[in-house]
Amino acid sequence: MPYLVECLKSVEAQTLSADRIEIVAVNDGSTDGTGEYLDTFAARSPIPTRVIHQENSGGPSGPRNVGLAQARGRYVFFLDADDYFGPEALERMVAMGDRNRTDVVLGKVVGVNRGAPQSMWGKSLDRTDVFSSNIKFTLSAQKLFRRELLVRHGMRFDESLKTGEDALFTLEAYLRADGVSVVADYVCYHLVGRDDGVHVTKSGSYTLRFDSARALMKLIEEHVPSGAKRDSLMIRPFLITLLPQFGPGFLKQSEKVRRHKLELAKPLMDAYWSTGVARRMKVHERLRLHFVAKGREDLLDGLLAFLRDKKTPQVYGGSDGRTYLGYPYFRDRDAGIPDSVYAVTTREMVSADRIQWPMSGRARLVRGLRRRAGAVLRRTIRRPARAVVVPAVPPAAPTMDEAPKQLAA
Known part of the structure; x- marks a missing residue:
């Protein structure tokens, strides 16, 4: 909070219709009112929303794995609670994946009060792979993944890693995918730098x-x-x-x-x-x-x-x-x-x-x-x-x- 409010607003503002979206929200032991807000949101949102409350796991891998296990859609997207979508993000990424039958879709990312990857957004790519492009330099989890790919290979985030767990997951998906698409002509994802400077990748020992x-x-x-x-x-x-x-x-x-x-x-x-x-x-x-x-x-x-x-x-x-x-x-x-x-x-x-x-x-x-x-x-x-x-x-x-x-x- 209060980043979560803007995050969920951006999901409700999607041009992809509400009946094509589901939200699985994992409250990982928050103590700032997040749990109460999620319950209120789920009760009134037109988007089907399931809220899972659990004790704090100490990292992002556990909550992502819980959410992935609950997901039912053809695609999954791991949206961090302090970031937000561009209004057409899901519509454009799903259309790109469907049109090209690719297993992973990258939507252009920009930073808000922080840096963001840049070298892979030169142009949109209908179909590429990790060897033919610069996508290896963006291994965060904020991608659209075909869920069948993840289920078929039993892919999960490594909960033993406290940083870089998303890089491991995403690179494996790139390597196993039947093609990767890149949406570079529209800002799909806003990567937010928090005002308090708290960020999981900044914490922990070298x-x-x-x-x-x-x-x-x-x-x-x-x-x-x-x-x-x-x-x-x-x-x-x-x-x-x-x-x-x-x-x-x-x-x-x-x-x-x-x-x-x-x-x-x-x-x-x-x-x-x-x-x-x-x-x-x-x-x-x-x-x-x-x-x-x-x-x-x-x-x-x-x-x-x-x-x-x-x-x-x-x-x-x-x-x-x-x-x-x-x-x-x-x-x-x-x-x-x-x-x-x-x-x-x-x-x-x-x-x-x-x-x-x-x-x-x-x-x-x-x-x-x-x-x-x-x-x-x-x-x-x-x-x-x-x-x-x-x-x-x-x-x-x-x-x-x-x-x-x-x-x-």
Whole structure:
């Protein structure tokens, strides 16, 4: 309360008719009048509403599982009590799912007093998947799921996770789905930042972030064979969940916390860090995780100080035609870091934050990328039995809103 009032108003205001909607409201031990309000709402709303009162479960997974077990519709949507719908949200998402026979539908999300994912809303997509789009960078539960998919696979939220449980659920749904649709031309969901600053993802110890990363990496390993597709998904837990634990704030933390974070990261780096994942990152991201993987806390500190001070790396052209960014320890013999860790990738070119490109360096990079594209084109033309493939610009890099600042805590 009072967010719940606006939330339920937005459901009643839906252009989808009331006889096509049901509300299952789970009161998870609220003490602010929520339970009484829900009972009153259920008694007078034209939308069939069932209210379930239970003791506080300590997280969102339990209530969502209870609600899912009670749901009877063809689709389910997990609506948080402090957020709200756009008026046409359900009508548009259901129509999109029905028209394309897809199992998951994403409706455009915008933030209200907080950030929200952005990189996946470039255009509406009738049918896509987690490998062909940026949807892996929005793994919150606020999606339209075909209920038959969830029932068939016995999908539930992991109640042992206190954060990141929605990422695990949603990614599994993406992987099992017969197609995913994206509604990008209408704001379906308003993600609200509470005035009191209370939010479940901001609470809890940093160890919960490692628990979340571990679970997501294990899921990817179980569902996707090793190779380029797995690497393209592994970028998400590394970039969004693990990397923020080793941001500039790491410099201020106690030696005990720093040591513990490196200990927690080691088995994850040993099991899942690979060249295929590394090359999908920007140089400063890749370099930080390289130092973590090697257990080089001393080098990590130097790089983090460089980033904290907002310094700009120099651009170097190599005799191999590649372009390198001169972050700390580049070609430092004592550090012994391979040049490849500093090599610029296509993603760095598309989203070159923190870098003020000298014209000569930028031109050299563009020429290098064009040469590589031309070489691939020539090779494929010489093999007429195969399709011609020219490297495309990858999807836009995730924004800072997709790597919440609270994860760096």
